[in-house]
Structures are given as C-alpha cells and as structure tokens.
Amino acid sequence: MNATILSNFRMNCNPQKMELLKDLRALFYPRICANCSQQLIQNESIICTFCRHDLPLTHFQSYTKNKINAIFYGRVTIEKAFALLFLRKKGITKNLIHKLKYQGTEEIGIFFGNWIGEILSENEEFSTVDFILPVPIHAKKQKIRGYNQVTKFGKCLQRHLKTPFLENVLVRKSANTTQTFKSRFERFNDLDTKFSLLNFTIFKDKHVLIIDDVVTTGATLEACALELLKTSGIRISILTMAYTE
Structure with missing residues (x-):
C-alpha cells in the first residue's frame, strides 16, 4: 500500500477506519528510535522511553552559575547559559x-x-531575550549538508519563547572543519573561526540568545559573542543541546 492509497483512504474515513489507517501506517512506515532503532510506540517521539530515561541530564538549575558560565569567565560576559x-x-x-x-x-x-x-517557558528565566541567533555554518558546508543542524531547534524555541529567530544576520567567514568531535585542546586552540555581523543596529540594547548543538571549550560561541559585542548595549546568553564534560 503506497502513500497515495493511504491518503485517499484517509479522506473517506470514520474514526474506526482512522485507527486502522494508523495501524497500517505503523506497519508499512514504522517509526524507530533514533538511538536504539527499536520501534516507537504511541506517544513516543524520536527516541523511546527507555533511551530518554538514560539521557544524561545536566540538571543545571542555576542559569547564571553553572559550568557553562564558568567556561566564559574572563573571556566574554554572559548573562545566562544552559545545556540540557x-x-x-x-x-x-x-x-x-x-x-x-x-x-x-x-x-x-x-x-x-x-x-x-518547555523548560524555559515554564520558569521564564529567558523571558528577557529579544532575539534567538543560531551559530552559523559556512555557506559551502551548508550547501553540502543541506541544512544548519540548529535551525529547526531554533524555530521550536522561537515558538515556545515567543521570540524572533534570526538567520543570516551573523555569518561564518571561515570554512573550518567540524569541531564537535575534536579534542578539547584542539577546539580551545582553534583560532581560525571567524564570524561577521551584517547589521550592527538591529541588536542595539537587546538581549540575544546564541544557540548551538554542543559547547565544549566555548571557542566558537566566544567568537560569535565577540563579533556581536561590537553592537552597543548588547547582552548575550548561551543555549545548547549538550555540554561536553
């Protein structure tokens, strides 16, 4: 049964048939856990319940005094920071x-x-953020990969925080190799990453939240922040999916 047949079937369905449709879709197009590849059950999304419970949460309860803030101490001033x-x-x-x-x-x-x-919208710790800004990838790399890995992440945050998500305002000028799985020493000493802010007025006196997938030494995020700090009165916070111990 192909997708066209399933689509036509949906248009003429009562609730019982809709349940049958869901079962058929699960049979022909099973959803699997992105980690363990086991089939997901109802109400599970992306990863199964077992894998979700095994995720190593940081429990960074303080958004102003945690290990991420400590990374940037003496290098660049950060308002708040969080990694899940x-x-x-x-x-x-x-x-x-x-x-x-x-x-x-x-x-x-x-x-x-x-x-x-959901976490941030419930406690309003980031309620003063005016803009969400992704760490950009170089245009050549984005063309090859087809996407920036934090774009959909940022768009979801935009919806929850009710804050504009802006791309293509900060651009990466150097096409260096990926840093996610470099050693900590390699990342700390990688001084080749350069960014350019295309508009120095839009963030004047604003609170900007820079987002990325992972923070390790903070070298990339620091480079972004230093470019943004050329804007008068700007305040900067950091948010990532993960933090490298």
Missing part, C-alpha cells in the same frame, strides 16, 4: 548529535527544541 545534556565520549547524546549533524535527522533538533523550550 552532558555529551560524553560514548553514549546516547553523542549518537543523537551525530545523527542530527551528519545523517539528516533534523527531527532531533525539533525534539530538543520542544523539550528545552
């Missing part, structure tokens, strides 16, 4: 980030965007 998960050498987080970045599983960004968005 720890990223370790092996484990679920690394597997999910790899699939998000290199295997086109952008739904993982949606999953984390909704999860973190």
